[in-house]
Amino acid sequence: MKRTKKLFSLALAFIMAMALMTPAFAAQEGTLTGGSITINDAVPGQTYNAYQILYLESYNADSNAYAYKANSAWETWLKTQTSYVSFDAQGYVTWKDGADAAAFAKLAQVEAAKMTADATATAPAAADGKTYSTVTFNNLKLGYYLVDTTLGTLCSLDTTNPDVVMEEKNEVPTNVKTVEEDSTGIYGEKNDADIGQTVNFKSTITAQAGAENYVFHDKMSAGLTYTGVTGITLNGTTVDASNYTVTAPAADGDTFDVTFTQAFCDTLKANDQIVISYTATLNENAVIAGEGNPNTSKVSYGDSSNTKYTPDSQTKTYTWKVDVFKYTMDGETEKALAGAKFTLSKNADGSNPIALVSEGNNVYRVAKTGETGTVTEITTDATGKFTIQGLDADTYYLTETKAPDGYNKLAGPITIVIGENGVVNGTTEAPLGVDEVKVLNQTGAELPSTGGMGTTIFYVLGGVLMAGAAILLVTKKKMSNEQ
DSSP: OOOHHHHHHHHHHHHHHHHHHSEEEEOOOSSSSOEEEEEEOOOTOOOOEEEEEEEEEEEEEGTTTTEEEEOOOHHHHHTTTTTTEEEEOEEEEOOOOTHHHHHHHHHHHHHHSSSSOEEEEOOOOOOOSOOOOOEEEEOSSEEEEEETTTSSSSEEEOOSOOOOOHHHHHHEEEEEEEEEEETTTEEEEEEEEEOEEEEEEEEEEOOTOOSSSOOOEEETTEEEEEEEEEEEETTTEEGGGEEEEESSSSSSOOEEEEOOHHHHHHTOTTEEEEEEEEEEEEOOOOOSTTTOEEEEEEESSTTTTTTOOOOOEEEEOOOEEEEEEEEEEETEEEEESSOOOOEESSSSSSSSSSOEEEETEEEEEEEOOSSSSSSSOEEEEOOOEEEEEOOOEEEEEEEEEOOOSSSSSSSSEEEEBBBBBGGGGGGSTTTOOOOEEEEEEOOOOOOOSSHHHHHHHHHHHHHHHHHHHHHHHHHHHHHHHHH
């Protein structure tokens, strides 16, 4: 009897184990059968659910032609998702151009929580030496399926035509890249800088247990010059340099790579934080305004025969310009003035002017440290215009050091504020600022002269009086002699 009970218990345990590995199916719609969904890197013990949102009435894979209709359980909800799908008069469902599949999948996942899955499976234990296992749903009716997991994170959404392979997106490393804004010391997605300025970056890798072959990849745009990795920490503690190798430039075309040893990867636990700090210099090739100067990073991981990558994480470093116009008023017309000299400084008194390099056509850029052929003073030509580029978002002071001949020199510097998104001298009333900084010079008319007709008339009258007096004297003397 005891032997019989023991055999029964073993059989029951075997049946339960098989139940964990065998998907449980509910009804799907459509007539096309034989589909399958395979989930690689499934997390052992987690439950995976498949929901048929649309079924395939027919398809031609070679022509990429698919005729979908809504699963009746999803039809009412789908008709409210007008940003993603549309229905025609016969009930065929089409995807809207430009619709965000990831956003749709998140909405569908919320709706799926109210429904019974069309197929359910629990991932079995991993094989020896492995962290993950594989889940396969077989004998599916063809259609468009949402697959999610009890981990609470979306796995994938795809079409069975007839077979599809999905990658588990949970329990994998993540990478978030940030850059320091020097005016605040805060790290975020973007910053502003002068040409020649050192820019500080951080990338935070959230590691997972069972890490394999972690390599950090970073690619900088032409406007950034890599200057080095300044440190790596694990949960706030410095990682010894023996645990990684920095390669710059990297053979794969990256600006630099950081390859972690497998011995280090073997010590990582779920959600360990690896922070890589590194620097670059904004250089003379920097894009002015526009799309900025991107820096993109990602992490590769996994078995060397099946390398995977985290999504790209990107920051942008911006640098700006200011246009200046020197003029005077000729009636109601703005007349350009040549011969004015200016310096630009971050000091209110105009001291320590910024070194500049001429790029021709009245364009000057901020010089890099140690660059030769620099100037600190700009002289206007007949256009009265010049541009200074490669500037941080900051407050600057434009000082007129010499006015054009015959014009009054400005009494003090002009304040220029470059704000968010490169707006120059923006105000509450004019949030878009100005296209150019206008510098007006005044001149006075010729002053009145003290050597005009006002004195000449006195000279003439004086001469006449003197001549008259002489004639009178001579005549009077002659008359006296005759008597």
